[in-house]
Amino acid sequence: METIPDPHRxxxxxxxxxxxxxxxxxxxxxxxxAIRIADQATGGKASSVMSRTxxxxxxxxxxxxxxxxxxxxxxRGPNSYTGEDSVEFTGHGGILVTRExxxxxxxxxxxxxGPGEFTQRAFLNGKLDLTxxxxxxxxxxxxxxxxxxxxxxxxxGTLGRRTTEARDQLLETLAHLEAWIDFPExxxxxxxxALLRGRVGSVLGVVDSLLATADQGRVLREGVRTVIFGEPxxxxxxxxxxxxxxxxxxxxxxxxxxxxxxxxxVNLHGIxxxxxxxxxxxxxxxxxEAEGIQRTVRQIEAADLLLEVADASQPRPADAILPATAAKxxxxxxxxxxxxxxxxxxxxxxxxSCTTDTGFDLLSxxxxxxxxxxxxxxxxxxxxxxxxxxxSLQLARxxxxxxxxxxxxxxxxxxxxxxxxxxxxxxxxxxxGKVDTEDLLGVIFSSFCIGK
Numbered sequence: 138m139e140t141i142p143d144p145h146r147x148x149x150x151x152x153x154x155x156x157x158x159x160x161x162x163x164x165x166x167x168x169x170x171a172i173r174i175a176d177q178a179t180g181g182k183a184s185s186v187m188s189r190t191x192x193x194x195x196x197x198x199x200x201x202x203x204x205x206x207x208x209x210x211x212x213r214g215p216n217s218y219t220g221e222d223s224v225e226f227t228g229h230g231g232i233l234v235t236r237e238x239x240x241x242x243x244x245x246x247x248x249x250x251g252p253g254e255f256t257q258r259a260f261l262n263g264k265l266d267l268t269x270x271x272x273x274x275x276x277x278x279x280x281x282x283x284x285x286x287x288x289x290x291x292x293x294g295t296l297g298r299r300t301t302e303a304r305d306q307l308l309e310t311l312a313h314l315e316a317w318i319d320f321p322e323x324x325x326x327x328x329x330x331a332l333l334r335g336r337v338g339s340v341l342g343v344v345d346s347l348l349a350t351a352d353q354g355r356v357l358r359e360g361v362r363t364v365i366f367g368e369p370x371x372x373x374x375x376x377x378x379x380x381x382x383x384x385x386x387x388x389x390x391x392x393x394x395x396x397x398x399x400x401x402x403v404n405l406h407g408i409x410x411x412x413x414x415x416x417x418x419x420x421x422x423x424x425x426e427a428e429g430i431q432r433t434v435r436q437i438e439a440a441d442l443l444l445e446v447a448d449a450s451q452p453r454p455a456d457a458i459l460p461a462t463a464a465k466x467x468x469x470x471x472x473x474x475x476x477x478x479x480x481x482x483x484x485x486x487x488x489x490s491c492t493t494d495t496g497f498d499l500l501s502x503x504x505x506x507x508x509x510x511x512x513x514x515x516x517x518x519x520x521x522x523x524x525x526x527x528x529s530l531q532l533a534r535x536x537x538x539x540x541x542x543x544x545x546x547x548x549x550x551x552x553x554x555x556x557x558x559x560x561x562x563x564x565x566x567x568x569x570g571k572v573d574t575e576d577l578l579g580v581i582f583s584s585f586c587i588g589k
Contacts, residue, residue, distance in 0.1 A: 220262030
């Protein structure tokens with residue numbers, strides 16, 4: 138896609154590698170003066186480099202002293218990530234030397250890039266749509282195989298393509314309906330009501346199928362909030378440590394050892410679980426323990442999955458009275474190595490022992506099956522919408538349903554249905570960024586890391 142250079146646009150520069158010491162560092166420059174700035178810092182080497190090729194160079198300060206040496210790659214627009222002239226320099230990964238090179242680029246006329254500014258320019262120059270730009274950040278922050286797969290699908294444009302196709306179909310329907318409304322004397326075929334409803338219903342089907350992935354998207358980005366709860370001394374902290382694979386929580390025979398909630402993330406069958414260990418539920422012995430128990434209650438209210446842990450060697454306690462929650466619930470019987478009390482006979486539960494490490498494969502499978510988030514559940518296309526997409530799709534769905542209701546009523550002016558269809562069209566356009574989204578851009582790209 139050809140882009141028209143904006144002479145008023147600044148040239149930005151940033152360190153693209155994480156803070157700290159490493160083997161190499163990567164710095165980026167992008168904008169109308171990128172090659173001139175690189176030339177000034179390298180003694181004219183950048184302008185002589187062919188696009189998309191790499192050359193050894195040295196970065197020198199204003200007095201000609203060498204700051205660093207490394208490899209420089211030149212990308213001339215529009216064939217670059219941002220669609221602008223861009224230069225990347227790979228040098229030594231020391232903290233000080235990297236900052237000195239960046240300072241040299243800034244001294245030569247670049248300005249420091251803000252969070253996500255490179256990707257924002259890629260969007261503004263038509264290199265990416267908004268869903269692909271969000272996919273970049275999802276790819277960087279992916280913690281599991283499934284979240285990586287969903288991010289890659291979004292980066293490849295799957296979500297943007299599906300919403301754009303639905304929008305184009307709706308646009309065609311709306312255009313025909315409005316032509317019939319505006320030019321009745323031209324004898325334009327208004328189409329049968331059934332055909333119009335069928336087209337709108339087809340778009341509604343796409344919207345509903347995408348909305349159905351909202352839970353998957355939230356889980357893959359945020360993790361399944363999994364709360365481990367139960368009476369004191371049943372092995373909740375031991376279970377947390379065993380699932381994590383390291384000693385995160387203090388384990389003791391003394392009841393009430395865990396006073397506060399402890400949260401860690403673990404990868405289970407490609408699903409990120411946000412494990413929350415909680416204080417044992419009982420009559421509190423002091424104010425600190427009482428506060429811990431109150432925090433347990435709040436964690437249960439916000440949970441996606443509850444692991445209720447009990448001591449298999451002790452009599453079955455009365456059913457816990459839980460706060461209102463829609464969370465799925467799994468009974469876990471720990472300490473099976475000590476034998477199982479007869480009162481647990483016939484109770485459906487996952488039986489395991491944190492001491493002998495038995496039964497954990499069964500627990501992993503039970504968690505996966507209860508969540509219905511195995512790879513087979515994804516089908517051929519891993520599309521997982523985020524909260525922004527969900528809000529736009531919900532608005533589109535509401536407008537489409539209103540339009541269908543009006544189209545079903547033959548006594549209603551079809552122009553009213555056209556108004557609802559326009560609202561649905563705008564809502565769908567917000568997802569890939571095909572409408573005015575200036576305020577939205579600030580929200581999306583502010584969550585990016587600097588240099589991307």
